[in-house]
Structure formats: structure tokens, C-alpha cells
Amino acid sequence: MITGHCHCGAVAFTITGPLRPSIACHCETCRRLSGHYWSATQTLTSHLNLTRDDGLTWYASSDIAQRAFCRFCGSSLFYRLHNSEYTSIGTGTLDSPTGLYTESHIYLEEKGDYYRIIDDAETSNSQS
Template sequence: MTKQAGGCQCGAVRYRARGELGYPHICHCRMCQKAAGNYFLPLAAAMREDFELTRGAPKWFRSSDLVRRGFCSDCGTPLFYDIPGANFINITLGSLDEPDAVKPVMQSSTGRKMSWFHAIDSLPVEPQPETPDRENAIAASNHQHPDHDTKSWPFGERL
């Protein structure tokens, strides 16, 4: 059985879903844009009986009378789009430990899609990658939770 795990950037909230994630899609609606702080929000559904929180608990914001959105109250990572009473919960695909493993199959609310998205691949690419010194400095001071479950977090005195 497929297992997908994920969590927030700081590691305070972790989750696991068993089975395939349903309807992986990209939502362009204005509420998802605001909730993600981005141009769109990739989501997929986990059946509630196959979903569990494995560390911490999200804070919830009711973005409408029909929907609440779960996020980490420590680091702010958007994690869930929840319709109370439904038999599933939507997980933000960027919060998965392996986000490349779930490919969206649909887009929704495309009336709010950025008009210039078609031109992204034609944008110039920064000519130089990070310098080794800067990469090492970032790695040595990284407070982000790793992309896998840990028995405890934070490690040692990191945070």
C-alpha cells in the first residue's frame, strides 16, 4: 500500500496518508492563492480513515463557511484544505516529503490563473548557482525539518 508522509517546514506538524491520493490538482482560486501566498495551490485528497497526524496539530482558519484550512502555527506552512463532514481531507502537495511523486491531473478555478504562466519556461535562468561557501553556510544553519519522519525534532540545540 502506498504511503505518503509530509509536514510543515519546522517539523512541528507531521502527517501520513495510506493509499493513493485522489484528484491531485492545482487550484487557482483567489482563496487558495491567499492561503498559499502563491499563484496557485496544489492539493490532493486523502481518505480520512487513511489519514493520521503523526506529530503536533495544525491551527485552523475558516476561509469560508464551507472550508477550513490547516497550517502550522509555528512556521506558517499551509498543510490542509478541509471540508468538515467530508470523508476526505485535502493535503497540500508541496508539504509532502516527496512532492514529485504526485503529479496533478487537473486544474481548477482557471479564471484566476495568472495570464503570463504560459511564458514561464521562456524566462531567463540565473546564470550562476549558489557559491559553495553560501551553500555550506545555508546547510550549516538550516532549521528546516528533513523530508522524512524523525523520532524527535528539533535535533539537539538547533532551534
């Protein structure tokens, strides 16, 4: 079982199902909300169990999706399409060892001009 939490601990969770490899999204929304690009794993929402949600706040980040953050410490936590049964989880909020790896980089056409991607993950200009 994988566990995770925000920086201050006001949101904590466990994940009981399989996790997708991490995907790094370089879109402008992810960069503005997280301060840099955002890498996330994903699981069925029914496998994500909140053990503490005092700080959990959902934000409508577009017409099709919402994102969750901690209202006390600001950690970027979750992303969910309105019509999806899956929730993306910021991989940096998981406790190690995660057993995960970064599979790909997406939305590179919106990436910032201040960094280069120098790992060995696949790069793509379209969302997976």
C-alpha cells in the first residue's frame, strides 16, 4: 500500500490499487498551479482513500477538470476530469519508496523556456 500527504499533513491518503507510471505535464496550468511542471501518477478514484482531509480544497481549473490542493500549505495534490473514474495524484506527495518511474513528458509545446528535459523518459506533444 502506498501512502502520501501534503507538506503540512492536513491532507493524507492511502492508495490500495495499482498506480500508473508518473507522467510529467508541462502545460501552463500545471506550471502556474505548482510553480513548475507537475508530475502525476493515477489510480481509480475508488482506490484513493483519504485518511485526513482537513485541508482538502477542490478548484475548478477548467471546464473539464478540477484540481485539489491543501488550503493550509498549498501542496498540489490531485487532478480529476469531471467524467473520469480516475484521479491523478501528484507523485511528489507520495512517501518513498513509490516503486514508480517517469514514463513520459506531455504538453511540451507549453513548457517553460527556462529549463531543458534531460532525463530518459519519452517526450510527446500530445496528452496521453
